[in-house]
Structures are given as C-alpha cells and as structure tokens.
Amino acid sequence: xxxxxxxxxxxxxxxxxxxxxxxxxxxxxxxxxxxxxxxxxxxxxxxxxxxxxxxxxxxxxxxxxxxxxxxxxxxxxxxxxxxxxxxxxxxxxxxxxxxxxxxxxxxxxxxxxxxxxxxxxxxxxxxxxxxxxxxxxxxxxxxxxxxxxxxxxxxxxxxxxxxxxxxxxxxxxxxxxxxxxxxxxxxxxxxxxxxxxxxxxxxxxxxxxxxxxxxxxxxxxxxxxxxxxxxxxxxxxxxxxxxxxxxxxxxxxxxxxxxxxxxxxxxxxxxxxxxxxxxxxxxxxxxxxxxxxxxxxxxxxxxxxxxxxxxxxxxxxxxxxxxxxxxxxxxxxx
Amino acid sequence: xxxxxxxxxxxxxxxxxxxxxxxxxxxxxxxxxxxxxxxxxxxxxxxxxxxxxxxxxxxxxxxxxxxxxxxxxxxxxxxxxxxxxxxxxxxxxxxxxxxxxxxxxxxxxxxxxxxxxxxxxxxxxxxxxxxxxxxxxxxxxxxxxxxxxxxxxxxxxxxxxxxxxxxxxxxxxxxxxxxxxxxxxxxxxxxxxxxxxxxxxxxxxxxxxxxxxxxxxxxxxxxxxxxxxxxxxxxxxxxxxxxxxxxxxxxxxxxxxxxxxxxxxxxxxxxxxxxxxxxxxxxxxxxxxxxxxxxxxxxxxxxxxxxxxxxxxxxxxxxxxxxxxxxxxxxxxx
Numbered sequence: 001x002x003x004x005x006x007x008x009x010x011x012x013x014x015x016x017x018x019x020x021x022x023x024x025x026x027x028x029x030x031x032x033x034x035x036x037x038x039x040x041x042x043x044x045x046x047x048x049x050x051x052x053x054x055x056x057x058x059x060x061x062x063x064x065x066x067x068x069x070x071x072x073x074x075x076x077x078x079x080x081x082x083x084x085x086x087x088x089x090x091x092x093x094x095x096x097x098x099x100x101x102x103x104x105x106x107x108x109x110x111x112x113x114x115x116x117x118x119x120x121x122x123x124x125x126x127x128x129x130x131x132x133x134x135x136x137x138x139x140x141x142x143x144x145x146x147x148x149x150x151x152x153x154x155x156x157x158x159x160x161x162x163x164x165x166x167x168x169x170x171x172x173x174x175x176x177x178x179x180x181x182x183x184x185x186x187x188x189x190x191x192x193x194x195x196x197x198x199x200x201x202x203x204x205x206x207x208x209x210x211x212x213x214x215x216x217x218x219x220x221x222x223x224x225x226x227x228x229x230x231x232x233x234x235x236x237x238x239x240x241x242x243x244x245x246x247x248x249x250x251x252x253x254x255x256x257x258x259x260x261x262x263x264x265x266x267x268x269x270x271x272x273x274x275x276x277x278x279x280x281x282x283x284x285x286x287x288x289x290x291x292x293x294x295x296x297x298x299x300x301x302x303x304x305x306x307x308x309x310x311x312x313x314x315x316x317x318x319x320x321x322x323x324x325x326x327x328x329x330x331x332x333x334x
Numbered sequence: 335x336x337x338x339x340x341x342x343x344x345x346x347x348x349x350x351x352x353x354x355x356x357x358x359x360x361x362x363x364x365x366x367x368x369x370x371x372x373x374x375x376x377x378x379x380x381x382x383x384x385x386x387x388x389x390x391x392x393x394x395x396x397x398x399x400x401x402x403x404x405x406x407x408x409x410x411x412x413x414x415x416x417x418x419x420x421x422x423x424x425x426x427x428x429x430x431x432x433x434x435x436x437x438x439x440x441x442x443x444x445x446x447x448x449x450x451x452x453x454x455x456x457x458x459x460x461x462x463x464x465x466x467x468x469x470x471x472x473x474x475x476x477x478x479x480x481x482x483x484x485x486x487x488x489x490x491x492x493x494x495x496x497x498x499x500x501x502x503x504x505x506x507x508x509x510x511x512x513x514x515x516x517x518x519x520x521x522x523x524x525x526x527x528x529x530x531x532x533x534x535x536x537x538x539x540x541x542x543x544x545x546x547x548x549x550x551x552x553x554x555x556x557x558x559x560x561x562x563x564x565x566x567x568x569x570x571x572x573x574x575x576x577x578x579x580x581x582x583x584x585x586x587x588x589x590x591x592x593x594x595x596x597x598x599x600x601x602x603x604x605x606x607x608x609x610x611x612x613x614x615x616x617x618x619x620x621x622x623x624x625x626x627x628x629x630x631x632x633x634x635x636x637x638x639x640x641x642x643x644x645x646x647x648x649x650x651x652x653x654x655x656x657x658x659x660x661x662x663x664x665x666x667x668x
Contacts, residue, residue, distance in 0.1 A: 056539030088427065093536045094452060096523070098654075118428055147538075192437045194434055197429065203427055204486075205426055208547065210547060
C-alpha cells in the first residue's frame, strides 16, 4: 500500500493594508485619467499606499503577522520552521527580507528566503510550504505575500499607476489534522514574453545608471493588452484542468479566490468557468493589485465565511509569465 | 509503522564560468591593493567576469545547464517539474529569471521561482528541492545557483572588488534509487545584522534615486570583520550540530563542501572542525566568491572524485544573515 503523504493545511490568516488611501479623484489630479475610465476598465476605486519614507515591505508584513498572531491560540515563534516571503519589492536587493522578519518576530529556529514570482509568488509559496510539510521534515511554515508596489510604480504613467496598491498578508500552514487541506495544484511558467510585464533596469542584464533613471527603466512597465489576454486564458486553462483532474464541476466549488489584477480579468475568468458571481471573491475595488499580497488579503477578508470542507480554488497569473491554480479544502470554520 | 519518506538525491551536476579572467595584477591597476595583500587575506588569485553588456545571470545559468545536459543519459526538459533559481542578481527585478530559463530550455511542464538568500541560496534551494521530492508531489527538480556579482560590485571599493566573481552551477535532483541522497539539514537565518552585508538602495526601503547612485548605495557593501566572525562560527556550529545529530565524527566524512567566500574563513572552519585539509574542497583561488554559485561550482569541479555512499557536508553562510549545513550521502560514482 502506498503510504499517504502528509497533507498541509492553512490554519490561520492575517492581513494588513496601510491607512493612507489613494482614490481615483486623487489620481485625476496626478495624471490624465478619470474615475469613470479607471472604474470601467479596472474596477478599482481606491488603493492603500505606505507613505512613510524609509519603510519597506517588511513593515507591512510584520503588521500582517501581528494580525495573524491574534488568531493562533498557541502562538510561539520558536516553533516556526520556515518563513517564505513572496515579494517583488524586498526591503533591499540584498539581503532576504525573510531573515529580517524572522528576527523581528523571534523565529529563532527558522530558515527561509524571499521568493520572486510576481503575482504568482504567494501561490508558489503555499505550494512550497505544502511540500515541506508533505515531506514530513517541517511542521510549521509561515507564508507571507507582501508588496509595496508604490516603490516601483511611476506615478506619471497613467497606464500603470491606477492599477497597483500596497499590502501584505500571511498564513500559517501546518499538517492537517482533519483530512482537509492542500489537495492539488497545476503551476506553470514561461519566460518568452517576460518583457510584457517587467522592470527593465536594476538587475544583472541592465544595472541601474543615471541614463536608466532618466528613461524610467527602474519602474514597472506593462503591455496591458498582452497581459490581459494571457491572464484570462492562463488562469482559466489551469483552473479547468484542475477541476477535471479532481472530478469537480464549478458547482462543487464553494469559492474561487483569483489574483486581483483587474476586475475585468476576474469577470472574464468567472464567465469562462461558468461559476456563480458571488462565489468569485473580490476586494480589488479597495486595494487594487497588491501583487503577492492579493491572495492572502482576499483570504483574510473572507475566511470568516469559509467552513471546514469548503472546496476552494486559488488561481493567479503574473509577470514572468508565471501562473497556476491550486485546489484546497478549507480546514476550519470560524 | 512510520512510512519512510522519499529521499532526494543529486543525480547530475553542471557548471560554467565566463572566459574573461580578472586577476590580482589587473586589480592592482584599478584600486590601491596588491597581489600579496589579496592572497594573504583572501586566498583569491583570480576571478571570472561576464563582460558583455546587456547579458545577465541567465546567460551563465543556461551554459551551466548545457554542461549538465551532457551528463544526463535521458535528458528531456519536458519531464522537469520545478526550476529553483538561487540568485541575488536576477536578470531583472521583475520577472523571475527561472521563467526565462524554463522557456529557453523547453521545460514546458515546470513551475519555479527565483530564491533570494545570498550565499546560502543554493543550499536553501537544494533543501526545497528535497522537500518537493520528499512530498512525492514532484519528481525532477533543477536547482540553479548563479550570480553575476560584477553587476553589483563597485570596482573602486578595494574592500569588496577583490572578493567576488561571476559564475553559475546547476544540479538535477530526483528521488533516490539506491538509498543514498539528502540525509539531514540545519538551516537558520537572523536579520539583526542585515546591514553588515547589503545593497542599501534599490528595494522598497530606499528606491533608487540619483542621490543613491552618487552615494554608490546601489552596490554591495560589507563590514568584513563582522561577516568573517559570524561566518566561521555560524558554519562551524551547524556543522558540529549536524554531525552530532547523525552520530558522525569528522573522520567519517569523505568531503566538506563549504561556501567559498574567503580562504581564511574556510581554514577557520577546517581548524575548528578538526577535519583533514584535503577533505575540505576549495576552488576560491580561481573564481573568488560567486555567491549562490560557489557550492555547485565546487561540486562540479570535484564530483568525479566522489563515490556512491560518500558522506558529504555542504555548509554556507551569507548576507541576511542566512546559514546552514546539510548532510548527504553522494548517490553515484562517475
């Protein structure tokens, strides 16, 4: 008989968004845009911005962990084995923000790293946590998805500055005690169109120079149309595949938790999956695209509705391109 | 009976360093230093530099994979499940270099990400690969350690420019078929002294500005003395602990593969472990510190000496701080 692998489950969720709100009226004063245009094309009404100078993504991650701790009965940071920090906006290019978070929360027995996979980063981090727990080698994993997008957005580029916001979320993953948890995943990447969503300068291909600063190549740039098309078809394909692989129909699902990049992408996915609108969870109206933070922020906003055994799909698409879908059964009721 | 977890093993190794040599005589002309000083303090005689403009770390990683492919009888990129790319010098800040490598080699069924943990990145990547294989969910993982350090080194700073070089290594990890492979690990991180080895600007704490460029805060900066002390004691402690946990003495070891940061650090480790000099593998003389690439480059240079069953310790220490040791039994003879 094949031994049953150890199933990982999310056992707690926390989130944080900064207090400062950047709404569409504010943006109308900054670039040539309008509330109507932004809402009709993206569904976004406002975003949160971490305004204080000299404060990085770790600030928000630590706040999200503070929130998470309140929901854990026996919180003891010394029992955390691993901290995976999904982000494209680490505090510094060197060293790992995960190490800073570890020492700030007292996780003295942990190792960890920063994981870069853009908007799919948190999903990939969950998969990695599930693998460490599944191997039996680690028991308690903290997975963080956090991005200070305002640090890489050009607030003179009206095609991108309306889309992004700052935020952080965190989940605890442990071995399942009731049979519910991480069930299956289909994750993929393909770099052929990596220039469609990129920060050109600041890496080893093109280190930062004053010329690069002048060209604004230190900011996020996006070919919106390419990304839109690929995002809908990419998330749709892996979601349909994972439903088929697990003999599920969209009616069997309690919720779909999609990456929050654009309300139109989410609606495109919803239509093509044929899933009821109220099952497709959204908070993009209030936060915009917070990159690695969207999935945990949605989980944090809605997990009080989830019941043990609820069948849930997480799906994401992002720069790289990277994309994927995971099927899980929620492990607890609140 | 507790089911035995699936053991992961390294089944092939590849490496690449650029052709251009930067030796100590060259550096004597660039900064106020001397061959004698460099050799006596660091043990480094020369480094390799990727000189061509516009070419990033992926260029070297793809060459290392080309080398790896020659050593795999049934190479088929479509069977690769996961690509972990350990680096602090990705091609671009966004998107993941792993995605580009995947599409360049035809790994159409893989997912993956860039993993940031500085000099411990490759060791952490191996641990992650071992977890995915151990969970039974993935079978074939490509782990890359590659850094184009010349893209973040200030060649007017004599305290750092003598230390670093460019390089890439890659290994294939699969389920063990003969009982040998990844045995144990102790991995740790602590961010309290993260400013001792850092690139201050270019992250979310301090985005790049022309002021930051003027201050050279876009380059790697290091407090050498702090890092030296922590590196010796950090690597020594986890290595002694892992030997004790596995009832091993240093005499039982066939080889120790330490991170190549400075020959004096390696010698300090060697003395404190009481292990014979010829068992402690080194190639720092020729490559300098290639960060995430040192461990796979040492494996690539020496694996023809390894025999199936050889007990080997890998140990690393780097910015973060991040550090650790792994114990493995080598899985094949060449």
